[in-house]
Amino acid sequence: MLSFLFIVCCLFSFVNCRIHNLDIIDDNRQQILLSTFGFLRGGTMNINVTDFTFDKAGVGKDSLFGFSIAKAKNSGIAESLQSHTSRSCFFYQTEQTNNIPHVYFMMDHKSEKPKITIIRRSADFELLDIDYEIQSDTIQSNINKTLKSNVTITSRQNMEKNETLISEIPIKRIDGTLHRFRFQFQVIVKRKPEEGLYNFYFHNCFNKTDTQLNQRSLNINLTALLIEKNLDNYLSAGEIPLPVLYFTWAVIYFLSGFYWIFVLKTS
Numbered sequence: 001m002l003s004f005l006f007i008v009c010c011l012f013s014f015v016n017c018r019i020h021n022l023d024i025i026d027d028n029r030q031q032i033l034l035s036t037f038g039f040l041r042g043g044t045m046n047i048n049v050t051d052f053t054f055d056k057a058g059v060g061k062d063s064l065f066g067f068s069i070a071k072a073k074n075s076g077i078a079e080s081l082q083s084h085t086s087r088s089c090f091f092y093q094t095e096q097t098n099n100i101p102h103v104y105f106m107m108d109h110k111s112e113k114p115k116i117t118i119i120r121r122s123a124d125f126e127l128l129d130i131d132y133e134i135q136s137d138t139i140q141s142n143i144n145k146t147l148k149s150n151v152t153i154t155s156r157q158n159m160e161k162n163e164t165l166i167s168e169i170p171i172k173r174i175d176g177t178l179h180r181f182r183f184q185f186q187v188i189v190k191r192k193p194e195e196g197l198y199n200f201y202f203h204n205c206f207n208k209t210d211t212q213l214n215q216r217s218l219n220i221n222l223t224a225l226l227i228e229k230n231l232d233n234y235l236s237a238g239e240i241p242l243p244v245l246y247f248t249w250a251v252i253y254f255l256s257g258f259y260w261i262f263v264l265k266t267s
Helices: 002-010 075-082 137-148 153-161 242-266
Strands: 018-027 031-039 044-054 065-072 102-108 115-121 129-131 168-170 180-188 196-204 220-229
Touching (some): 018 031, 031 220, 044 065, 044 196, 102 180, 168 180
Antiparallel strands (some): 031 196, 044 180, 065 102, 065 196, 102 115, 115 168, 129 180
């Protein structure tokens, strides 16, 4: 009996968040969908890029790399954006994304102090909290308690104002090189309008205009750790009801099977 309980316990593991180990090698796609996740209030997305490298041919040239977050009502919009094949840079495709809330993270790798510029578009994301110092679990736990509390309304309102929004994220060069960088940032969903299905993209915009067809996208290497988490669970918003649903049906099937065996034995 004890051995059976031990085996059952080994089957269980504690999972706190969804973790993606991204390892993109020698890729020259202009747009890469890295993740799709549904966030509710209290959700966080941590991005830790340990090594980003691009072809040395792009050093000092007008190449543009970056990330974007698009909030969509369904996955169909994400597929539509992913299938976008224009040779012009996605960051300037405003006519295509006017109706979709976006946050752009545009890398400036040519300056003496490289950085990422944050551009928030649409009312839904104008107060989206982004930080380049990833908060500890203790601080995040306090934020989650405030968001769930019905008593500390004033504290919650002050938190939602996000009076210290940042517009830049510092980038560190690796070994002093001009084409290798590392950086990290965190996105925290604190307001109701910010909830939704987040599509996280990487963009390689070496080709900036349709007329310069002779230019090619640079090959890039990207090694990163992406952690996505909702309040008190690791499931995407649309998947949160599934464990209860599966457990309920498991109980129903178990009781039905037990009743069927009872009927067979008594007949």
